[in-house]
Amino acid sequence: MTTVDMVTPEALAEAERWTAHNYHPLPVVVADAEGAWVTDVDGRRYLDFLAGYSALNFGHRHPSLIAAAHAQLDRLTLTSRAFVHDQFADFCRGLAQLCGKDLVLPMNTGAEAVETAIKVARKWGYRVKGVPDGRANIVVAENNFHGRTTTIVSFSTDPDARDDFGPYTPGFTIVPYGDLEALTAAVDEHTVAVLLEPIQGEAGVLVPPTGYFAGVREVCTDRKVLLIADEIQSGLGRTGRTFAIEHEDVVPDMYVLGKALGGGIVPVSAVAANRDVLGVLKPGEHGSTFGGNPLACAIGVEVVRLLERGDFQRRSAELGERLHDGLRALIGRGVLAVRGRGLWAGVDIDPALMTGRQACERLAEQGVLAKDTHGSTIRLAPPLVVTPAELDQAVAVLAKVLDEAR
Incomplete structure (x- = not known):
């Protein structure tokens, strides 16, 4: 019997038997999905308010993205970078223009992209800034989450x-997130970069103080x-x-x-x-x-096209106000605080009622999927195609x- 033929308890047991235990998933086995909804192997439907940690911003199986994938699957899937293929320039040009930058370097996972940024920053520091070999330093923030490679976890707290x-x-200096004075003091003649999340997601959707990134930009330029x-x-x-950093009208040197x-x-x-950086x-x-x-x-070409229209950004801003208004109304009813921007919220549950994990388990029982982080905090990040009624x-x-818990 394959997993697709199993009901939830059997499928969970089979996964537990054959998988390294590097995750602690909720007891839901998803079999199908569309838009903001997923369906498990037992036919039960759930609203997906995690959206693959933002990987599913456009919802499950967005029609134009699926069409682009199908069309490409029928033609060509891999060449390696030993050759150039006919989608490469379109993607790199479109993404570079979306970012307002000269060049793009494509990778696969987020952690690979962070590793790429670290390597580029160090080489730039040696070749352009003139930092002595082996002395390059990068300033990062406490409670960061940039991935799980050995280099990246070296500066995790x-x-x-x-x-x-x-x-x-080595080569990283950790400062408190949102503390401009501490960051300024940490930057020295060997600092080649400041690496920050505009909003710290894994830490609980932490938004820095107003003016923080404008100050960081000034320090980096100076x-x-x-x-x-x-x-x-x-x-x-x-x-x-x-980009979240746009809320402060700040342009980074590297996205x-x-x-x-x-x-x-x-x-x-x-x-x-x-070009003066990636070059x-x-x-x-x-x-x-x-x-x-x-x-x-x-x-990726189709993702850029969707974003160029601006519809998803506007939708996130407008529906985000509705989401945050609804969540703030729960403060005093078991919620201690709500943070975030757009369709992204960190919700601190009163720990006297339940942990974040317990809250997510009870939400799942009621047909809503979310994910906890750090104690009694849960994260809500629905796909940007979510409707007002679904919110x-x-x-x-x-x-x-x-x-029910009070």
Whole structure:
């Protein structure tokens, strides 16, 4: 019997038997999906308010993205970067123009894109800024989440992500998120970049103080340091703008992108920067066999087209107000605080009532999928195709879960 023939308990047991336990998923086995809805192997439907950690910004199986994937599957799926294919230039040009940058370097996963940004920043520091070899330093923030490679977890402050994976990669200085004074003090003559999330998602959808990124931009410009914006979760329409850093009218030197760039179909990531930054790389110094493959680029081209229209950004901004209004109405009814922008919210549940994990389990029982993080905080990030009625339904379910626990 295959998993597709199983009911939920059997499928969960089979996954538990054969899979390394690096995740603790909710007891839901998804078999089908469309838009903002998924259906499990037992035929039960759920509103998806996680959206693949923003990988599904355009919803499950968006028609134009699926059509682009089907068309490319019938023609060409992989060449490696040893050759150029006919989707590559269109994708790179479109994404570069969307970012307002000269060049794009496509990769696969978000962590690969962050690693790419780190390597580019270090090489830029040595070749352009003149930092002595081996002394390059990058300033990062506490409670960051940029991926799970050995280099990236070296500057994580999350014990679950970091512990037992040393020895750790040097070259990073960690400062409190949102503390401009601490960041300014940390930047020295060997600093080549400041790497930040415009909104910290894994930390609980933390939004920095107003003016923070404008201040960071000024420091980076004054000290000849690259400002790198990790927009893997926060970018591509999630917060009501194409990029979350736009809320402060700040332009970084480098964008790090992923998740939604693949349309929820294939892993696609990229780094975008001007020629004076990305141009430091020479052939053979960095690459990926699957990075920028034809299937990924065909889907990425359509993702860029969807974003160029601005409809998804406007929808996220407008419906985001509705979502946050509904969630703030629950403060005092079991919710302690609500944060976020657009269709992205961090909700702190009163720990006297339940943990975040328990809240998500009870939401799932009522037909809404969400994910907890750090204690009693849950994250809500529906696909940008969600309707007002579906938003109201999810908030009502959360209210019911809280009322039942009080």
